[in-house]
Structures are given as C-alpha cells and as structure tokens.
Amino acid sequence: xxxxxxxxxxxxxxxxxxxxxxxxxxxxxxxxxxxxxxxxxxxxxxxxxxxxxxxxxxxxxxxxxxxxxxxxxxxxxxxxxxxxxxxxxxxxxxxxxxxxxxxxxxxxxxxxxxxxxxxxxxxxxxxxxxxxxxxxxxxxxxxxxxxxxxxxxxxxxxxxxxxxxxxxxxxxxxxxxxxxxxxxxxxxxxxxxxxxxxxxxxxxxxxxxxxxxxxxxxxxxxxxxxxxxxxxxxxxxx
Amino acid sequence: xxxxxxxxxxxxxxxxxxxxxxxxxxxxxxxxxxxxxxxxxxxxxxxxxxxxxxxxxxxxxxxxxxxxxxxxxxxxxxxxxxxxxxxxxxxxxxxxxxxxxxxxxxxxxxxxxxxxxxxxxxxxxxxxxxxxxxxxxxxxxxxxxxxxxxxxxxxxxxxxxxxxxxxxxxxxxxxxxxxxxxxxxxxxxxxxxxxxxxxxxxxxxxxxxxxxxxxxxxxxxxxxxxxxxxxxxx
Numbered sequence: 218x219x220x221x222x223x224x225x226x227x228x229x230x231x232x233x234x235x236x237x238x239x240x241x242x243x244x245x246x247x248x249x250x251x252x253x254x255x256x257x258x259x260x261x262x263x264x265x266x267x268x269x270x271x272x273x274x275x276x277x278x279x280x281x282x283x284x285x286x287x288x289x290x291x292x293x294x295x296x297x298x299x300x301x302x303x304x305x306x307x308x309x310x311x312x313x314x315x316x317x318x319x320x321x322x323x324x325x326x327x328x329x330x331x332x333x334x335x336x337x338x339x340x341x342x343x344x345x346x347x348x349x350x351x352x353x354x355x356x357x358x359x360x361x362x363x364x365x366x367x368x369x370x371x372x373x374x375x376x377x378x379x380x381x382x383x384x385x386x387x388x389x390x391x392x393x394x395x396x397x398x399x400x401x402x403x404x405x406x407x408x409x410x411x412x413x414x415x416x417x418x419x420x421x422x423x424x425x426x427x428x429x430x431x432x433x434x435x436x437x438x439x440x441x442x443x444x445x446x447x448x449x450x451x452x453x454x455x
Numbered sequence: 456x457x458x459x460x461x462x463x464x465x466x467x468x469x470x471x472x473x474x475x476x477x478x479x480x481x482x483x484x485x486x487x488x489x490x491x492x493x494x495x496x497x498x499x500x501x502x503x504x505x506x507x508x509x510x511x512x513x514x515x516x517x518x519x520x521x522x523x524x525x526x527x528x529x530x531x532x533x534x535x536x537x538x539x540x541x542x543x544x545x546x547x548x549x550x551x552x553x554x555x556x557x558x559x560x561x562x563x564x565x566x567x568x569x570x571x572x573x574x575x576x577x578x579x580x581x582x583x584x585x586x587x588x589x590x591x592x593x594x595x596x597x598x599x600x601x602x603x604x605x606x607x608x609x610x611x612x613x614x615x616x617x618x619x620x621x622x623x624x625x626x627x628x629x630x631x632x633x634x635x636x637x638x639x640x641x642x643x644x645x646x647x648x649x650x651x652x653x654x655x656x657x658x659x660x661x662x663x664x665x666x667x668x669x670x671x672x673x674x675x676x677x678x679x680x681x682x683x684x685x686x687x688x689x
Binding site: 251323331442450 | 463465466468469482484489491493508509511513540580581664
C-alpha cells in the first residue's frame with residue numbers, strides 16, 4: 218500500500234489537505250456542438266458537448282409541458298491504463314444519471330416544451346473525481362449553448378485520507394482512502410444538487426467533509442466564471 | 456437620456472435586488488434579480504434585462520424569419536427556421552382559399568430546399584410556429600447569399616433604429632434581408648459589394664459585445680465617420 222500522507226500533512230501528489238489540483242477550462246472548443254467545454258482537472262481530461270434545445274427522438278419521450286434533459290457520460294477506451302470496453306458500464310450509467318439530476322435544478326427547462334437538451338460528456342483521460350470534473354465542464358457547456366440557467370453548477374469532491382479530511386480526492390486516494398464525497402452546488406443560489414458518499418464518516422467528520430467540499434466548489438466556480446468571461450468578453454471582468 | 460447601468464454577466468449572477476421588474480433573461484428569486492444567460496445586463500429605472508450573447512432562436516409572433524423548406528404534408532409546408540421548432544406554412548396561404556390537395560401540387564410553388572422570407576403569424580408553448588407569406592416583401596427568395604449568424608446578435612446587426620444595417624446597405628449597395636432567426640440573405644449586383652457586406656455582417660457577429668461598433672464597421676467599409684451616437688444597446 219502506498220503512503221497517502223506524510224506526517225506533516227503532505228499528500229501523495231505533494232498537495233496540502235485543502236489544495237485543489239490544477240484546473241483549466243476552455244469554452245467553445247467544438248464547432249459542431251451548440252455549446253462545449255474542455256476541462257483539465259488534475260490529470261482528468263474531459264470534453265463536454267451540448268446540443269439543443271432540439272426535437273425529441275424518440276417522440277414518445279417528449280413532454281408537452283416542459284423540455285427534458287438527457288445526459289451521457291462516457292469513458293473512452295484509452296482513458297484508463299487498461300483498455301476499457303466502450304459499451305456503457307453500470308458505473309457510467311449511474312454517473313450519467315447523477316450528472317443529469319445535478320444539472321436539472323439549474324436548467325430552466327420549462328421554457329422549451331416538447332424539446333430535449335442533450336449533454337454529452339467524454340472522458341479522454343481519467344484520474345479520480347471525474348464525475349465532478351465532468352459536471353463542471355457540462356455546466357459551462359450549457360452556459361455556452363445559451364440555455365437559460367438559474368445558476369452554474371460547480372462540483373468538487375472531498376474525502377478522508379489517513380484519518381484526515383482532505384479536499385479534491387485524486388485517483389490513489391480514491392482507491393485506497395477511507396471516504397470519498399463528491400458534492401455539486403449552485404454557488405449563488407446556495408443549493409446542493411449532488412451529494413454522494415462512499416465510505417464511513419462520523420457525524421463530525423461528515424460535516425467538516427461537506428464544508429470542505431463546498432469550499433472547493435466555490436473555488437471551482439471562480440475558474441468556471443473566468444473561463445466564460447474570457448470566451449465572451451476577451452478582456453475578462455469589466 | 457436615461458441612465459442605464461451595464462455589466463457583463465453569466466448565469467447565476469445577481470444583477471440587482473429590490474422591487475423592480477425582471478424582463479428578458481432575468482429570473483426573480485425573492486428580492487434578487489438573477490441573470491439566466493451569458494450577456495450584458497442592463498438596469499433601467501424600474502426594470503432589468505440581459506442582452507444574451509449566445510443562444511438558440513425562440514420564435515415570437517410577428518418576427519420576420521428566413522426559412523428553408525424541409526418537407527411537405529398534404530396541407531402545408533414544413534420549414535427549418537433555425538429553431539428547435541418546425542415552422543408550418545399552410546398551403547392556403549400561398550394558393551388562396553380554393554386550395555385543394557387533389558388539384559394543386561405544393562411542390563410547384565415551393566420545393567424542398569427553397570428559401571422563403573416569412574412572418575411568424577402565431578406561436579405559443581403548445582404548438583409549432585405558424586408562418587405566413589401574406590405581406591409585402593415576403594415569399595420565395597430567388598437569389599442572394601445566405602449567411603448564418605448567432606440569433607442573439609440580430610438586434611446588434613440591425614442597430615438602433617436600423618442604423619447599422621443602413622450603414623452597410625448604403626456603403627455596399629446590397630439589399631439585405633434579416634431574419635430574426637439569424638439567417639440573412641444578401642443580394643447585390645456588384646460582387647465586390649456583396650463580399651464587403653458579408654464581411655461586415657460577420658464582423659458584427661464576432662464583435663457584437665463591443666461598443667462603438669457602427670463606427671468600426673464604417674471604417675472597415677471606408678465610410679467617413681458620422682455623428683451617430685452608437686451605444687452597446689441595440
């Protein structure tokens with residue numbers, strides 16, 4: 218077993234307990250999609266493309282009262298060390314579902330009855346915490362597509378490693394750590410749209426872990442914001 | 456002139472708080488006025504709105520749109536109007552009231568692929584937009600160059616009281632038909648004028664969020680600067 222944390226609190230990749238990995242987001246990278254974003258979240262490399270609102274196929278899925286949101290999270294065969302079968306796995310189906318449900322409260326679907334908004338997320342390289350990174354990219358891609366949203370969605374994980382609460386779990390910590398908690402929030406509205414927990418935490422640890430993750434989400438939000446500002450207003454903030 | 460406060464916003468940004476009316480692309484959460492899209496917020500005396508910089512076209516009654524015929528049914532044509540909804544043009548609108556599906560052939564008038572300037576006669580949440588060509592300057596477009604721009608930038612291309620589009624038309628002697636859906640047909644006898652007009656339209660599309668755009672377009676087209684007080688507003 219690898220040592221996940223030194224005695225003075227330095228993690229296996231050299232970060233402190235409350236450090237994020239390096240994050241960079243590019244907006245509008247795909248010409249054929251209505252909106253798109255590319256995120257590098259540590260070693261994660263993820264593309265998100267948004268299409269719509271557009272006609273629903275198959276037709277029976279259409280809703281007369283509201284638009285619908287569909288989401289597909291997919292890992293490329295070359296995204297992990299051993300080739301991954303490109304067919305959707307149980308895990309990918311689950312992540313597609315939770316991403317969809319995390320984005321739904323933010324998107325104003327009522328404005329587009331009888332249509333669908335499709336979100337496609339392709340993981341090119343995976344490194345732990347890919348669902349959070351995918352969600353960050355998908356939210357920015359939705360904003361790029363000009364789909365009305367109540368707020369952006371920012372996601373970040375926290376967890377427990379070597380009996381300490383740490384921010385932004387990487388792949389090793391995910392595999393061998395004690396707990397992993399991905400959280401997504403709508404930062405301005407102040408609501409949590411995704412909260413999962415894998416592992417065991419005491420009530421105190423749980424509270425501190427959630428607070429750590431929310432703090433991380435807010436830092437991710439600033440990066441998302443900057444990326445959108447750069448794309449649309451070149452100069453950044455006015 | 457009324458004092459208007461402008462700011463660049465993204466979804467979720469709080470534009471203002473207090474008892475004012477949320478308009479275009481703004482949603483109200485208690486006292487807060489929140490932007491729902493990427494754009495430029497404008498706070499007026501008693502209302503607030505966001506001019507979007509991206510987004511699809513949503514049909515509105517009375518909009519002039521340019522559509523492409525994508526199909527026919529016995530009683531109507533179906534149009535791609537660059538929106539998530541398909542536009543319908545009833546056959547009676549073209550053939551008159553005595554239209555009969557057994558006698559008249561729809562494709563003789565408008566075939567698949569034809570471009571048509573039409574007006575949105577009716578549209579609501581429950582049904583697809585109904586088009587009409589019963590007006591001056593509407594109907595089939597025979598010649599010209601089709602350009603696509605982002606529908607959210609159409610007001611900028613038209614400019615305040617049509618200032619931008621007049622500038623381009625006068626400088627290039629082109630005839631420009633602007634559909635609110637972001638499809639534009641430019642026709643011009645002189646090929647150089649056509650190219651210039653196309654270039655100017657693409658420039659507006661790319662630089663829609665910057666101030667003094669009319670002046671910049673004028674200098675690109677080689678028109679002497681006038682006394683047009685262009686602002687970021689449409």
